[in-house]
Amino acid sequence: MKGDENILDFGCGGGAASKHIAKALSDSGNLVCIDTSAFWLEKAKKRMNGFSNVEFICERIENADLPDNHFDSVFIHFVLHDIDEKDRQEILNSLAGKLKKNGLIYIREPTKHDHGMSPVEIVEHMKKAGLAELSGMHGEYFRWPHYTGIFRK
Template identity: 30%
Template sequence: MTDQRKGSDAEPTTHFGFKNVPESQKAEKVAEVFHSVAAKYDLMNDLLSGGMHRLWKRFAIELSGVRSGNRVLDIAGGTGDLTKKFSHLVGPTGQVVLADINESMLKVGRDRLLDLGVAGNVEFVQADAEKLPFPDNHFDCVTIAFGLRNVTHKEDALRSMLRVLKPGGRLLVLEFSKPTNALMSKAYDAYSFAFMPLMGKLITNDSESYRYLAESIRMHPNQETLKSMMVEAGFDRVTYHNMTAGIVALHRGIKP
């Protein structure tokens, strides 16, 4: 959420990690981070999560309810993990749109999926989650995995996702969240602020991008706050499931 500071000529600010920056600068700064990490994104995901991100994504797919003939939007789809699975589920009569605001991530995802032979029912679109360029009532399911925390105006993005969903359609938000016990929280802090930047430095020669990613997780709304934001945006039957002691949460909401 943004910090709406008022002043005669002051621009509202928002967080970029632990820093406050003008709202107009956040998207560019986030883009720089993901341009930097795109080439090694999959490798770093496996290393930093111990492969757990694959299990978290599998659970999201299981709860998505996606089936043959559905139309699915994978926002912040990055290197295409979810899109690959959804492509098989929807089959030749369905469609999956992999959308990402970052050109470098979109290229990595497109190249990877084409190399894997995933084509025909997949479209790649560079798009801003806050202003999705799709018709109203268009998708059966919308997902955003590990992307919402990087969005400047999360409320606008949630309303945009609601708009493009068909009535009865599902939104799934898979995101890092708040650990459910103090001991885990302390261990996770130590891991995030020491190990993650170190691995970023060793493997990508970029510790600052991984420091931002750790900070952005801490600034993201907790489980109950995000649930309330989804309800406020207009979603019904909003629930969430904690995974790995709350390090990750999967929120699910239905369009009325």
């Protein structure tokens, strides 16, 4: 990251990851934190107090007034598995549409059978959204199973 990018943090929750992203941005970079929970967005706003280049949106991505082909990167951190299976593809299609050409989606998801989704499912959804897997780690180097991947538009 150079610092001047437009970044979307999808399902930002309380902003724990968002704060790290915002710290890496310069004054010319922008971060949009989107979540459907007003409760968690308020927590994120408090956590991110003092960052002038951060915007908060309480909306579903499919309905949000965000420009297409705008973001350099989208971050998805432990969110997709909590979305109803029937909605996942539409959401990923929307996120892919928000990315600039060659933009990146960074994703980290749990892969436990009782809480998570399979790496195969994640990759299939991304490919259907027109994204190519650049890298993916399937939990071999971590204490508990999860998938970490990078996809390019």
